[in-house]
Amino acid sequence: MSPRTVLRPLLRPLLGPYARLFTVPGSAWFSLAGWVARLPLPMLGLGAVLLVEGESGSYALAGAVSGTLALAASVGGPQWSRVMDRRGQGTVLRVAMAAYLVTGLAFVAVVVADAPRWSWFLLAALTGASVPNIGALVRARWAALLEDAERRQTAFAFESVVDEVVFVVGPPLVTVLGTMIAPAAGFTTGIVLGTAGGLWLARQRDTEPVPVQxxxxxxxxxxxxxxxxxxxxxxxxxxxxxxxxxxxxxxxxxxxxxxxxxxxxxxxxxxxxxxxxxxxxxxxxxxxxxxxxxxxxxxxxxxxxxxxxxxxxxxxxxxxxxxxxxxxxxxxxxxxxxxxxxxxxxxxxxxxxxxxxxxxxxxxxxxxxxxxxxxxxxxxxxxxxxxxxxxxxxxxxxxxxxxxxxxxxxxxxxxxxxxxx
Missing domain, CATH: 1.20.1250.20 (MFS general substrate transporter like domains)
Incomplete structure (x- = not known):
């Protein structure tokens, strides 16, 4: 008897409800796009530390800049979400991703160019404020598509697992890029991945919640x-x-x-x-x-x-x-x-x-x-x-x-x- 034959009856009750989630049209694509767009979450903070410390030699400065980015993101995310609730995810997400890409690359440029320190903090804050909360957007899509509360719990649990995977994959990736290629490589990769995932999610208009005035x-x-x-x-x-x-x-x-x-x-x-x-x-x-x-x-x-x-x-x-x-x-x-x-x-x-x-x-x-x-x-x-x-x-x-x-x-x-x- 093969291991697959033994394990299948044990795994079906656990994995079956998750497989049924993706019978909903478009759900696999918006969840995958959300995963890609969320990869930068652990990459940006650590990437900013590696970038700033690599260019300045100061961990204290790196921590302060990274903290500025994180605090700006924690305040800016709900503001983007409020507008998306009113105007729809697709249009607003494109604007957010454009701001995210421009400010993120500008932040890398001022650090690498050793511009005045105030510009590092300013652009770190602007980059953080440009980050929409992708996890909230994906969960809102599940809530709009699933009528049954138990299935929504299953969907939210799946997205929680996705968050765990993001935080397992992201830090090693940014560390390898930042230490083995260049200090700016990890942060820049996070910006590019986040923009690509966000724009991919924005294109999926059929599954986004209907905006409410x-x-x-x-x-x-x-x-x-x-x-x-x-x-x-x-x-x-x-x-x-x-x-x-x-x-x-x-x-x-x-x-x-x-x-x-x-x-x-x-x-x-x-x-x-x-x-x-x-x-x-x-x-x-x-x-x-x-x-x-x-x-x-x-x-x-x-x-x-x-x-x-x-x-x-x-x-x-x-x-x-x-x-x-x-x-x-x-x-x-x-x-x-x-x-x-x-x-x-x-x-x-x-x-x-x-x-x-x-x-x-x-x-x-x-x-x-x-x-x-x-x-x-x-x-x-x-x-x-x-x-x-x-x-x-x-x-x-x-x-x-x-x-x-x-x-x-x-x-x-x-x-x-x-x-x-």
């Missing part, structure tokens, strides 16, 4: 995009993002401290692998309870799972604790996206999803900075306190926000009604 003043849609459920998810995602940013720094520092720096990549890969496995399983699970209860439950599970990091004193313990913590990542991200999708009208959905990603981005930025300071001050082993405390905070935020999540907006205040169950 905002009412006079647009105040109700702005309130919907930042309603109680969205704010609670954003706040919890801030803690989740802090764990992401901190883990990258602390794991590398710990591996170096125990004399095995090459194994840092393995530990981080298993951490991401745990999230990938859990994301696939959660996407097809049919769980009891409301979406709000699932989000609170997964947030608490995320907070509890990461407490094993306090016990890390060797690489084997790090691998085990990291994999366990990783298992809780995708469920909280998928349940948060599903909850937001169920509480926000289609006319504000892309913007709302972008705000949740802003919470993650700000958390990653804060986590990296806090973890770096903790490693310097306490040592790498003690610095695992940063992701452990941040994860606990995410769980506590979910619990504290539970009363707000029980308040379902009145249909009249939702502009065009709910999009989920």
């Amino acid at each position: 905002a009412p006079a003043g647009g105040g109700s849609l702005r309130r919907a995009a930042l309603g109680p459920a969205v704010l609670v998810v954003c706040a919890a995602y801030l803690g989740v993002g802090t764990v992401f940013g901190a883990m990258d720094v602390v794991v590398v520092g710990f591996a170096e401290a125990v004399g095995q720096p090459a194994l840092a990549g393995l530990a981080l890969a298993l951490y991401a692998g745990g999230s990938l496995v859990a994301g696939l399983a959660y996407g097809v699970a049919r769980l009891p309870g409301t979406l709000a209860a699932r989000f609170v439950g997964t947030a608490v599970a995320f907070g509890v799972a990461a407490q094993g990091l306090w016990l890390v004193s060797s690489l084997p313990l790090l691998v085990g604790a990291g994999f366990l913590a990783g298992l809780a990542v995708a469920p909280v991200l998928v349940s948060g996206a599903s909850l937001v999708e169920s509480r926000v009208p289609r006319a504000a959905l892309t913007e709302a999803l972008s705000w949740t990603n802003t919470g993650l981005t700000l958390g990653v930025t804060a986590g990296s900075a806090l973890a770096g300071a903790a490693v310097d001050a306490w040592g790498a082993q003690a610095a695992f306190a940063v992701p452990a405390v941040a994860a606990a905070a995410a769980g506590l935020i979910g619990l504290a926000g539970a009363p707000l999540l029980r308040r379902v907006p009145e249909p009249a205040a939702r502009v065009d009604g709910p999009v989920g169950g």
Whole structure:
């Protein structure tokens, strides 16, 4: 009996629902285009560090410039999404990609030419502000195409896995390009890939959500995009993002401290692998309870799972604790996206999803900075306190926000009604 014959009955219940997603016309193409367009997400920050440090010799300057780009992207993404909700993705995405390409290449040019430092920060900010939140655009397409809430959960879980793959592929790619070819190569490749993927996505007009005109003043849609459920998810995602940013720094520092720096990549890969496995399983699970209860439950599970990091004193313990913590990542991200999708009208959905990603981005930025300071001050082993405390905070935020999540907006205040169950 072949391994394929044995495994097929075991894998069909897990992978079958994902295969059925792509029976929807055009879904495979917009998801693939979204994957290409998202590749620069981890490439730009690291690429900016490699570029600026390579040209200036200063890691402090490189970190400041990279942080400027990330903060600008976290603010600019929801603004692009708001316009796309009103005007449609295709037209606005073309404008965003043109701005992204021009400002990104201009940033590379001023750094390589050793232009005044203020121009580095200005163009880093403009490049970041030009980046639309591609993940939100893709999820909004799934929400518009799938009527069934369980299938939307499966689609959101698939996109969470895509995000994991992006963050597995992107950093090694940009590192190889930036160190083996030229400091500018990684960042420039990210800009080109992002532009190509974004323009490819923009061409797929048949699957984009139908734009909804905002009412006079647009105040109700702005309130919907930042309603109680969205704010609670954003706040919890801030803690989740802090764990992401901190883990990258602390794991590398710990591996170096125990004399095995090459194994840092393995530990981080298993951490991401745990999230990938859990994301696939959660996407097809049919769980009891409301979406709000699932989000609170997964947030608490995320907070509890990461407490094993306090016990890390060797690489084997790090691998085990990291994999366990990783298992809780995708469920909280998928349940948060599903909850937001169920509480926000289609006319504000892309913007709302972008705000949740802003919470993650700000958390990653804060986590990296806090973890770096903790490693310097306490040592790498003690610095695992940063992701452990941040994860606990995410769980506590979910619990504290539970009363707000029980308040379902009145249909009249939702502009065009709910999009989920």
